[in-house]
Amino acid sequence: MEHELVITRRGPRSGLPITVAVHSTARGPAAGGCRLKPYPHWRDAVTDALRLSTAMTGKTILAGLPLGGGKTVVALPAGQPFDRRDVLLDVGDTIASLGGQYATGPDVGTGPDDMAVIAERTTHVFCRPAAAGGSGDSSEHTAAGVIAALRAVCDQRFGSPQLAGRRFAILGLGRVGGHVLRLLQTEKAHLIAADVADRRDLAARHGATWTSPQQCLSADVDVLIPAALGGLLTPAAVPALRCAAIAGPANNQLDEPATAALLHDRGILWAPDVVVSAGGLIHATAVELLHETPAQVGARLHGIGDTLRAILHRAAADNVPPLTVTDRLISHS
Ligand code: PHE
Numbered sequence: 001m002e003h004e005l006v007i008t009r010r011g012p013r014s015g016l017p018i019t020v021a022v023h024s025t026a027r028g029p030a031a032g033g034c035r036l037k038p039y040p041h042w043r044d045a046v047t048d049a050l051r052l053s054t055a056m057t058g059k060t061i062l063a064g065l066p067l068g069g070g071k072t073v074v075a076l077p078a079g080q081p082f083d084r085r086d087v088l089l090d091v092g093d094t095i096a097s098l099g100g101q102y103a104t105g106p107d108v109g110t111g112p113d114d115m116a117v118i119a120e121r122t123t124h125v126f127c128r129p130a131a132a133g134g135s136g137d138s139s140e141h142t143a144a145g146v147i148a149a150l151r152a153v154c155d156q157r158f159g160s161p162q163l164a165g166r167r168f169a170i171l172g173l174g175r176v177g178g179h180v181l182r183l184l185q186t187e188k189a190h191l192i193a194a195d196v197a198d199r200r201d202l203a204a205r206h207g208a209t210w211t212s213p214q215q216c217l218s219a220d221v222d223v224l225i226p227a228a229l230g231g232l233l234t235p236a237a238v239p240a241l242r243c244a245a246i247a248g249p250a251n252n253q254l255d256e257p258a259t260a261a262l263l264h265d266r267g268i269l270w271a272p273d274v275v276v277s278a279g280g281l282i283h284a285t286a287v288e289l290l291h292e293t294p295a296q297v298g299a300r301l302h303g304i305g306d307t308l309r310a311i312l313h314r315a316a317a318d319n320v321p322p323l324t325v326t327d328r329l330i331s332h333s
Protein backbone atom coordinates (compact mmCIF):
# COMPACT_ATOMS: atom_id res chain seq x y z
CA MET A 1 0.00 0.00 0.00
CA GLU A 2 1.50 3.28 -1.19
CA HIS A 3 -1.09 5.63 0.33
CA GLU A 4 -1.04 6.65 3.97
CA LEU A 5 -4.78 6.61 4.30
CA VAL A 6 -7.83 5.90 2.19
CA ILE A 7 -11.34 6.35 3.54
CA THR A 8 -14.48 5.53 1.63
CA ARG A 9 -17.79 6.04 3.35
CA ARG A 10 -21.40 6.50 2.44
CA GLY A 11 -22.20 10.09 3.43
CA PRO A 12 -24.72 9.94 6.29
CA ARG A 13 -26.76 12.86 4.91
CA SER A 14 -26.29 12.40 1.17
CA GLY A 15 -26.07 8.63 0.92
CA LEU A 16 -23.32 9.13 -1.68
CA PRO A 17 -19.90 7.41 -1.70
CA ILE A 18 -17.18 9.80 -0.50
CA THR A 19 -13.52 8.89 -0.79
CA VAL A 20 -10.65 10.81 0.76
CA ALA A 21 -7.21 9.51 -0.22
CA VAL A 22 -4.09 10.80 1.50
CA HIS A 23 -1.07 9.75 -0.50
CA SER A 24 1.64 11.37 1.59
CA THR A 25 2.16 13.78 4.47
CA ALA A 26 5.94 13.30 4.52
CA ARG A 27 6.61 16.93 3.62
CA GLY A 28 3.56 18.51 5.26
CA PRO A 29 -0.21 18.20 5.47
CA ALA A 30 -1.76 16.74 2.34
CA ALA A 31 -3.60 19.09 -0.01
CA GLY A 32 -5.79 18.37 -2.99
CA GLY A 33 -9.15 19.34 -4.37
CA CYS A 34 -12.61 17.88 -3.97
CA ARG A 35 -14.01 16.36 -7.16
CA LEU A 36 -17.75 15.84 -7.71
CA LYS A 37 -18.43 13.76 -10.77
CA PRO A 38 -20.52 10.82 -11.96
CA TYR A 39 -18.69 7.48 -12.16
CA PRO A 40 -19.97 4.18 -13.54
CA HIS A 41 -19.32 2.58 -10.14
CA TRP A 42 -18.17 3.97 -6.79
CA ARG A 43 -15.06 1.78 -7.02
CA ASP A 44 -14.04 3.82 -10.08
CA ALA A 45 -14.17 6.93 -7.91
CA VAL A 46 -11.85 5.24 -5.40
CA THR A 47 -9.42 4.36 -8.18
CA ASP A 48 -9.53 7.95 -9.40
CA ALA A 49 -8.93 9.29 -5.88
CA LEU A 50 -5.86 7.03 -5.53
CA ARG A 51 -4.36 8.28 -8.81
CA LEU A 52 -5.26 11.91 -8.29
CA SER A 53 -3.86 12.02 -4.75
CA THR A 54 -0.59 10.45 -5.92
CA ALA A 55 -0.34 13.16 -8.57
CA MET A 56 -0.89 15.82 -5.90
CA THR A 57 2.19 14.65 -4.00
CA GLY A 58 4.23 15.16 -7.17
CA LYS A 59 2.60 18.50 -7.79
CA THR A 60 3.46 19.85 -4.35
CA ILE A 61 7.06 18.64 -4.64
CA LEU A 62 7.61 20.23 -8.06
CA ALA A 63 5.92 23.42 -6.87
CA GLY A 64 8.31 23.53 -3.91
CA LEU A 65 5.51 23.63 -1.35
CA PRO A 66 5.78 22.15 2.17
CA LEU A 67 2.78 19.92 1.58
CA GLY A 68 1.78 16.39 0.71
CA GLY A 69 -0.80 15.00 -1.69
CA GLY A 70 -4.42 14.05 -1.17
CA LYS A 71 -7.76 14.18 -2.93
CA THR A 72 -11.47 13.88 -2.27
CA VAL A 73 -13.74 12.25 -4.84
CA VAL A 74 -17.51 11.95 -4.58
CA ALA A 75 -19.18 9.55 -7.00
CA LEU A 76 -22.37 11.27 -8.12
CA PRO A 77 -25.37 9.29 -9.32
CA ALA A 78 -25.40 9.51 -13.14
CA GLY A 79 -28.17 11.79 -14.34
CA GLN A 80 -29.96 11.86 -10.99
CA PRO A 81 -30.57 14.82 -8.69
CA PHE A 82 -28.65 15.02 -5.44
CA ASP A 83 -28.56 17.41 -2.52
CA ARG A 84 -25.38 19.41 -3.00
CA ARG A 85 -25.34 20.88 0.48
CA ASP A 86 -25.72 17.45 2.08
CA VAL A 87 -22.81 16.11 0.05
CA LEU A 88 -20.57 19.03 0.98
CA LEU A 89 -21.40 18.77 4.68
CA ASP A 90 -20.62 15.03 4.53
CA VAL A 91 -17.31 15.86 2.85
CA GLY A 92 -16.61 18.47 5.53
CA ASP A 93 -17.23 15.99 8.35
CA THR A 94 -15.02 13.39 6.69
CA ILE A 95 -12.16 15.88 6.36
CA ALA A 96 -12.70 17.12 9.93
CA SER A 97 -12.25 13.55 11.17
CA LEU A 98 -8.69 13.56 9.79
CA GLY A 99 -7.64 16.29 12.21
CA GLY A 100 -5.58 18.36 9.78
CA GLN A 101 -3.77 15.58 7.90
CA TYR A 102 -5.54 16.72 4.76
CA ALA A 103 -6.99 20.00 3.48
CA THR A 104 -9.23 20.29 0.46
CA GLY A 105 -9.91 22.86 -2.24
CA PRO A 106 -11.89 23.21 -5.46
CA ASP A 107 -11.57 20.74 -8.32
CA VAL A 108 -13.70 19.41 -11.17
CA GLY A 109 -17.34 20.02 -10.19
CA THR A 110 -16.68 22.33 -7.21
CA GLY A 111 -15.90 26.00 -6.65
CA PRO A 112 -15.42 28.62 -3.91
CA ASP A 113 -19.08 28.63 -2.77
CA ASP A 114 -18.84 24.89 -2.18
CA MET A 115 -15.69 25.44 -0.12
CA ALA A 116 -17.68 27.81 2.11
CA VAL A 117 -20.16 25.01 2.82
CA ILE A 118 -17.36 22.50 3.56
CA ALA A 119 -15.92 25.17 5.90
CA GLU A 120 -19.06 24.91 8.05
CA ARG A 121 -17.68 21.54 9.20
CA THR A 122 -13.87 21.92 8.99
CA THR A 123 -11.22 24.64 8.87
CA HIS A 124 -9.08 22.50 6.52
CA VAL A 125 -10.32 23.98 3.27
CA PHE A 126 -8.79 26.41 0.78
CA CYS A 127 -10.38 28.83 -1.68
CA ARG A 128 -13.46 29.97 0.20
CA PRO A 129 -14.79 33.18 -1.37
CA ALA A 130 -12.84 36.28 -0.32
CA ALA A 131 -15.93 37.54 1.54
CA ALA A 132 -15.83 34.35 3.63
CA GLY A 133 -12.15 34.80 4.44
CA GLY A 134 -10.55 32.62 1.74
CA SER A 135 -8.37 33.29 -1.28
CA GLY A 136 -11.31 32.85 -3.65
CA ASP A 137 -11.45 31.27 -7.06
CA SER A 138 -8.14 29.61 -7.91
CA SER A 139 -8.91 28.95 -11.57
CA GLU A 140 -7.51 32.21 -12.94
CA HIS A 141 -4.24 31.45 -11.16
CA THR A 142 -4.18 27.94 -12.55
CA ALA A 143 -4.60 29.58 -15.97
CA ALA A 144 -1.76 32.03 -15.27
CA GLY A 145 0.46 29.03 -14.51
CA VAL A 146 -0.63 27.40 -17.76
CA ILE A 147 0.43 30.50 -19.69
CA ALA A 148 3.86 30.44 -18.00
CA ALA A 149 4.12 26.76 -18.95
CA LEU A 150 3.07 27.42 -22.56
CA ARG A 151 5.86 29.97 -22.93
CA ALA A 152 8.40 27.40 -21.72
CA VAL A 153 6.98 24.77 -24.07
CA CYS A 154 7.02 27.10 -27.07
CA ASP A 155 10.55 28.18 -26.23
CA GLN A 156 11.72 24.57 -26.14
CA ARG A 157 9.74 23.33 -29.14
CA PHE A 158 9.81 26.36 -31.46
CA GLY A 159 12.77 28.38 -30.18
CA SER A 160 10.68 31.33 -28.94
CA PRO A 161 8.49 31.88 -25.86
CA GLN A 162 6.18 34.14 -27.91
CA LEU A 163 2.54 33.05 -27.94
CA ALA A 164 1.38 35.60 -30.52
CA GLY A 165 0.53 33.99 -33.83
CA ARG A 166 0.85 30.44 -32.46
CA ARG A 167 -2.02 27.99 -32.93
CA PHE A 168 -3.58 26.45 -29.83
CA ALA A 169 -6.42 23.96 -29.39
CA ILE A 170 -8.11 24.20 -25.99
CA LEU A 171 -9.98 21.06 -25.03
CA GLY A 172 -12.37 22.06 -22.26
CA LEU A 173 -13.78 25.53 -21.54
CA GLY A 174 -14.70 25.12 -17.89
CA ARG A 175 -13.42 27.36 -15.12
CA VAL A 176 -9.72 27.02 -16.00
CA GLY A 177 -10.07 26.49 -19.76
CA GLY A 178 -12.20 29.63 -20.03
CA HIS A 179 -9.47 31.72 -18.41
CA VAL A 180 -6.79 30.16 -20.62
CA LEU A 181 -8.91 31.06 -23.65
CA ARG A 182 -9.20 34.67 -22.51
CA LEU A 183 -5.49 35.01 -21.73
CA LEU A 184 -4.44 33.50 -25.07
CA GLN A 185 -6.75 35.85 -26.94
CA THR A 186 -4.98 38.74 -25.19
CA GLU A 187 -1.71 37.26 -26.43
CA LYS A 188 -3.06 37.31 -30.00
CA ALA A 189 -2.83 33.56 -30.48
CA HIS A 190 -4.89 31.58 -33.03
CA LEU A 191 -7.46 29.53 -31.15
CA ILE A 192 -9.57 26.42 -31.58
CA ALA A 193 -11.77 25.32 -28.68
CA ALA A 194 -14.13 22.50 -27.74
CA ASP A 195 -16.12 21.25 -24.78
CA VAL A 196 -18.59 18.45 -24.13
CA ALA A 197 -21.03 21.21 -23.12
CA ASP A 198 -22.17 23.81 -25.64
CA ARG A 199 -19.87 26.73 -24.92
CA ARG A 200 -19.63 27.99 -28.48
CA ASP A 201 -20.71 31.50 -27.46
CA LEU A 202 -17.80 31.75 -25.04
CA ALA A 203 -15.44 30.50 -27.76
CA ALA A 204 -16.85 33.01 -30.27
CA ARG A 205 -16.53 35.91 -27.82
CA HIS A 206 -12.80 35.21 -27.65
CA GLY A 207 -12.27 34.72 -31.36
CA ALA A 208 -11.86 30.94 -31.14
CA THR A 209 -13.07 28.47 -33.76
CA TRP A 210 -15.52 25.99 -32.23
CA THR A 211 -15.02 22.27 -32.97
CA SER A 212 -16.06 18.91 -31.57
CA PRO A 213 -13.88 17.48 -28.77
CA GLN A 214 -12.70 14.76 -31.18
CA GLN A 215 -11.62 17.29 -33.84
CA CYS A 216 -9.99 19.44 -31.17
CA LEU A 217 -7.94 16.52 -29.89
CA SER A 218 -6.52 15.81 -33.34
CA ALA A 219 -6.35 19.41 -34.59
CA ASP A 220 -3.37 20.54 -36.64
CA VAL A 221 -2.01 23.08 -34.13
CA ASP A 222 1.23 24.01 -32.42
CA VAL A 223 0.03 23.15 -28.93
CA LEU A 224 -2.90 21.09 -27.67
CA ILE A 225 -4.16 22.26 -24.26
CA PRO A 226 -6.06 19.56 -22.32
CA ALA A 227 -8.23 21.53 -19.91
CA ALA A 228 -10.95 19.06 -19.02
CA LEU A 229 -10.84 15.55 -17.63
CA GLY A 230 -7.76 13.35 -17.73
CA GLY A 231 -7.03 10.07 -19.42
CA LEU A 232 -7.36 11.51 -22.93
CA LEU A 233 -3.83 10.59 -24.06
CA THR A 234 -4.07 6.88 -24.82
CA PRO A 235 -2.20 4.56 -27.21
CA ALA A 236 -5.29 4.75 -29.44
CA ALA A 237 -5.35 8.56 -29.45
CA VAL A 238 -1.63 9.21 -30.01
CA PRO A 239 -1.43 8.20 -33.72
CA ALA A 240 -4.21 10.66 -34.61
CA LEU A 241 -2.58 13.66 -32.93
CA ARG A 242 -1.35 16.43 -35.22
CA CYS A 243 -0.04 18.88 -32.62
CA ALA A 244 3.66 19.56 -32.02
CA ALA A 245 3.32 19.86 -28.25
CA ILE A 246 0.81 19.27 -25.44
CA ALA A 247 0.53 21.27 -22.23
CA GLY A 248 -2.56 21.94 -20.16
CA PRO A 249 -4.14 21.98 -16.70
CA ALA A 250 -6.11 18.71 -16.82
CA ASN A 251 -4.91 16.29 -14.16
CA ASN A 252 -3.65 12.81 -15.13
CA GLN A 253 -3.71 13.34 -18.91
CA LEU A 254 -1.95 10.06 -19.69
CA ASP A 255 -3.90 6.82 -19.33
CA GLU A 256 -0.64 5.10 -18.39
CA PRO A 257 2.91 6.41 -17.84
CA ALA A 258 4.04 4.37 -20.89
CA THR A 259 2.03 6.67 -23.17
CA ALA A 260 4.67 9.37 -22.52
CA ALA A 261 7.11 7.27 -24.55
CA LEU A 262 4.62 6.97 -27.44
CA LEU A 263 4.32 10.76 -27.55
CA HIS A 264 8.06 11.16 -27.36
CA ASP A 265 8.54 8.70 -30.24
CA ARG A 266 6.11 10.70 -32.35
CA GLY A 267 8.10 13.87 -31.67
CA ILE A 268 5.28 15.42 -29.64
CA LEU A 269 6.54 17.38 -26.64
CA TRP A 270 4.27 16.57 -23.70
CA ALA A 271 4.67 18.76 -20.61
CA PRO A 272 3.83 16.78 -17.45
CA ASP A 273 0.52 18.00 -16.03
CA VAL A 274 1.78 17.92 -12.44
CA VAL A 275 3.94 20.93 -13.33
CA VAL A 276 1.57 22.75 -15.70
CA SER A 277 -1.52 22.56 -13.47
CA ALA A 278 0.00 23.71 -10.17
CA GLY A 279 -1.04 27.40 -10.31
CA GLY A 280 -4.27 27.07 -8.34
CA LEU A 281 -2.71 25.05 -5.57
CA ILE A 282 0.29 27.41 -5.47
CA HIS A 283 -1.88 30.52 -5.22
CA ALA A 284 -4.25 29.17 -2.60
CA THR A 285 -1.58 27.75 -0.31
CA ALA A 286 0.91 30.60 -0.73
CA VAL A 287 -1.82 33.08 0.27
CA GLU A 288 -3.72 31.14 2.94
CA LEU A 289 -1.00 29.00 4.48
CA LEU A 290 2.27 30.85 3.87
CA HIS A 291 0.68 34.35 4.01
CA GLU A 292 2.84 35.58 1.14
CA THR A 293 2.52 38.96 -0.55
CA PRO A 294 1.01 39.24 -4.05
CA ALA A 295 4.52 39.79 -5.45
CA GLN A 296 5.81 36.60 -3.81
CA VAL A 297 2.81 34.62 -5.05
CA GLY A 298 3.27 36.05 -8.55
CA ALA A 299 6.91 34.95 -8.52
CA ARG A 300 5.85 31.44 -7.53
CA LEU A 301 3.35 31.24 -10.40
CA HIS A 302 6.00 32.51 -12.78
CA GLY A 303 8.30 29.82 -11.37
CA ILE A 304 6.13 27.16 -13.06
CA GLY A 305 7.71 28.31 -16.33
CA ASP A 306 11.22 28.07 -14.90
CA THR A 307 10.64 24.61 -13.44
CA LEU A 308 9.18 23.34 -16.70
CA ARG A 309 11.96 24.93 -18.77
CA ALA A 310 14.57 23.10 -16.69
CA ILE A 311 12.69 19.79 -17.04
CA LEU A 312 12.24 20.14 -20.81
CA HIS A 313 15.86 21.10 -21.21
CA ARG A 314 17.10 18.10 -19.25
CA ALA A 315 14.75 15.76 -21.14
CA ALA A 316 15.98 17.04 -24.50
CA ALA A 317 19.60 16.66 -23.43
CA ASP A 318 18.98 13.07 -22.32
CA ASN A 319 16.58 12.33 -25.21
CA VAL A 320 13.92 11.03 -22.81
CA PRO A 321 10.26 12.01 -22.32
CA PRO A 322 9.88 14.93 -19.86
CA LEU A 323 7.91 12.56 -17.62
CA THR A 324 11.11 10.61 -16.98
CA VAL A 325 12.81 13.72 -15.64
CA THR A 326 9.75 14.69 -13.60
CA ASP A 327 9.53 11.24 -12.02
CA ARG A 328 13.22 11.41 -11.17
CA LEU A 329 12.77 14.77 -9.44
CA ILE A 330 9.78 13.48 -7.48
CA SER A 331 11.39 10.25 -6.34
CA HIS A 332 14.65 11.97 -5.33
CA SER A 333 12.96 14.66 -3.26
N1 PHE B 1 -7.80 21.28 -8.02
C1 PHE B 1 -6.50 21.66 -7.58
C2 PHE B 1 -5.44 20.78 -8.22
O1 PHE B 1 -5.70 19.76 -8.82
C3 PHE B 1 -6.39 21.45 -6.12
C4 PHE B 1 -6.37 22.61 -5.21
C5 PHE B 1 -6.56 23.90 -5.57
C6 PHE B 1 -6.13 22.30 -3.92
C7 PHE B 1 -6.48 24.88 -4.66
C8 PHE B 1 -6.05 23.27 -2.98
C9 PHE B 1 -6.23 24.55 -3.36
O2 PHE B 1 -4.28 21.12 -8.14
